[in-house]
Amino acid sequence: MTAAPLSPDDRRRLLQTLNGLPSTQQEEIIFALNPPTSVLASNTGTPGHRVITLLTWAEGPTGCGLAAVIEQLNQCLGAAQRPAFKLAQRWMGLAARNRFFTGREPLLMAIHTALQTYRRVVFSGIGGIGKTQTALEYAYRHRHEYDYGFWVRAASKDELFSGYSALAEALQLPGRQQVEQSVVVNLVTEWLAHHDRWLLVLDNADDLKQLQPFLPVGDRGHLLLTSRAQAVGTLAHRLEIKTMAPAEGALFLLRRAKLLPADAPLMQASTSDQTLAHTLQAEMDGLPLALDQAGAYMEEQVLSLWEYLQQFREEKAHLLSQRGDLASDHPSVTVTFSLAFQKVLAANPADLWSHAAPGPGSHRAQFHLCHRVHRCRLPAESDRLLSP
Secondary structure, three states: OOOOOOOHHHHHHHHHHHHOOOHHHHHHHHHHHOOOHHHHHOOOOOHHHHHHHHHHHHHOOOOOOHHHHHHHHHHHOOHHHOOOOOOOOOEEOOOOOOOOOOOOHHHHHHHHHHHHHHOEEEEEOOOOOOHHHHHHHHHHHOHHHOOEEEEEEOOOHHHHHHHHHHHHHHOOOOOOOOOOHHHHHHHHHHHHHOOOOEEEEEEOOOOHHHHHHHOOOOOOOEEEEEEOOOOOOOOOEEEEOOOOOHHHHHHHHHHHOOOOOOOOOHHHOOHHHHHHHHHHHHHOOOOHHHHHHHHHHHHHHOOOHHHHHHHHHHHHHHHHHHHOOOOOOOHHHHHHHHHHHHHHHHHOHHHHHOOOOOOOOHHHHHHHHHHHHHOOOOOOOHHHHHOO
8 A cells, every 4th residue: 555645744744743742642642553662662862753753654564554643643632733634545444453463474474365366355254253353454564555445344235335435435436426325336336447456345244145236347456355154155265264373362362461562472471471371362262352352351450361360260160150051152252251341330330331322221222232242141230220
């Protein structure tokens, strides 16, 4: 991908704005963007040189992108202080890069090879296995190979129509104001059919049958789909994502729990932490979603690996004694979610619903939804929340 450019004037204003921040706010931005420690470690120059070094990394092939820098800057400034920067929209819909992403090197190479060979690739696996995050990491790593990149949520036709409408608007396609959704979709697919060097990611495309109207003809770009579907027919070349390798899972857990820096190798951890991390990742079946939940919980509650392992085993035994089994597709996620769920309820039950959509019964509906999806044990305190 070509880096989303700024005009010379906008770039100068961005540098001036960043340099004008107090050092504490500069550090907050750097912490949020999380560049590798090596990027700024050797920078002993003036604060201005530090900002230039940060922007150079952000625009580089392994950086977070200027859009992420501007987003963090805006969070530090009040609405009246925020300068307006015009970034060329060559990448649309891409989420922020996951600074904790770990491993998956053979898989990332396989995706690259398959896209070069087949142009259309379906990246499939069970929920929580890491499809979206791996596709996101691929997009960031290879963005320099594309002139355009598009990320569209594809769980339903409504999401697809919404995503394609946004692409038509971003690309300023003539006729994009059409009310008929199919017309807008055709505008986008026609554009894709006549342009090169683009990557289109359709995320959570579990129902492959509904995709046909949204797929461009020809082989001018690369199409990457994430899906739970196992049978893809002739739609695309299929790659399967599996659970994390033991060393990868252990390393990811340590990084996510902030027991290791995000760019540190596994061997930098103590022998005991390595052993415990391997034990935990095995008990969680190497499922990235469970490992992510566990790491976030340990960070939030300031728990050691040993303390979390004990809580995990106790909760798993309790759930098994209550029900006799755990959810067959995500047994480890059932336990990690249950631990986190109970901790929030114990600390402040109402906080679970502080961001719920307003309206009668919204708290009750969300509470039962969590119960049905995750089948976790609910403390007695939940009864008060469920009362009319």
